Amino acid sequence: MTPVLFASLVAGAILIALFGVGVVAILLLRARAESHIRQRLAPEAGGLEAFEDTPSTPLLASMARGGRVMEGIVDTEGESGRLLLQAGWRRADQRVLWYAFQAALPVLLAALVLVFWAFAQVPNKGIMLLLFSFAAIVLAFLLPRWILRGVAASRQRRIKSEVPLFLHLLVLLFEAGLSSRQALASLVREGRGVLPELGLELELLIRQLDAGADIAEALKNLSESVAVEDLSTVLAVLRQVDRYGGEVREPLLEALGVIEERRSLDLRERVNLLSGRMTVVMVMFFFPALLVFVAGPAFLALIRALGEVNVR
Known part of the structure; x- marks a missing residue:
């Protein structure tokens, strides 16, 4: 890799990381401005400003508002609200922590990318940094949805x-x-x-x-x-x-x-799936060992017989 190409990749990765941090900062400022506007127009209304009524620090409330704005960008159909209800997170303190996690995740991932850039000693470091930066941006928006869906599905099963x-x-x-x-x-x-x-x-x-x-x-x-x-x-x-x-x-x-x-049918379906998986496991691991155990002596005897014929 030429020095010019390596420098270009490094600069692109740094710009992507700085862009992610800048987007988070803009979302936090935008959420704070919208909160002040909503408070002046309708102080009694719920929503983003309801986070200030919870016993949390101003920083945590600001992060929660930023996470709410990020969620609105990704979730345009209101799925997160239904998933929060299905997960049982109805209290304001629970939602504050969840939205704060959504706001803190991009910063954490950007910090991990910078740590990788500072300390990792791998070949093609610029390309790896570029890939990690792109993966961090994608995970910052999608990982909270995956976690929330998993928690909601687990509670639905219970x-x-x-x-x-x-x-x-x-x-x-x-x-x-x-x-x-x-x-x-x-x-x-x-x-x-x-x-x-x-x-x-x-x-x-x-x-x-x-x-x-x-x-x-x-x-x-x-x-x-x-x-x-x-x-x-x-x-x-x-x-x-x-x-x-x-x-x-x-x-x-x-x-x-x-x-x-219905539960009996679901159980039968799970048993059938498990039987199929066990068949694959037996074919891959048990059958070769059984073949060696059964056919091994005959194979060795055949080799010895052929060796004796060749000697004669």
Whole structure:
């Protein structure tokens, strides 16, 4: 590599890193300006300015606003809001920490790139620096979304595992003569130990009902926010019973049968996939060893016989 080309690559990598840091700084300043404007126009409104009401430092609040602006650039359809609800991060302090992480990640990645440039001793250092700078910019915008989707999916799986027990408890409470609201309130009071994730969602549901919300609308909002198919089936049954009346035990038992059948099919599918993977493992590792063990003696005897024939 010629010195001129190497110097050009190094200069390009440094410019890309400085550009990333500059973009973060501009976003932070823009977020601060928008926050002041919103406070002057509508001090009582929520949103970005709501971060200042949390018990956090001004620096953390500013970073949270910058992270919110970065999220708005990447997420134009509001997916992050749904993922935050599915992850269970509803409190203001949780969201402050998350948005601050989004704002701090580009600075951290830029620092890692500069450390690589200062201390790494590798061939073609300029090309590697250019590639790392590009990867840092991409990861700064995409990595938070990947992390948030993983956390939300993990919590959805935990809620899905709690739905059968939730159904059994509901059937018992309805058989005891409780109404839908009373049964849900009883689960919130006494079932937090056995329904840790679903109990949080039901507690929020009870608060909405105590504030005067319609139970059918509240159940629909819960179904849409959590986005777990099994739970949506149960909540749809509760909405129909609340709207049209009638026996609730039989529909819940039917829903439980559908959920258990669906879980059985999912388990069979996982077993089939696992069997296929184990077949690949056996062919790659077990079959060669078995072939050597079974056919090895015969192969060695054949070689010895051919060697004796050649000697004769």
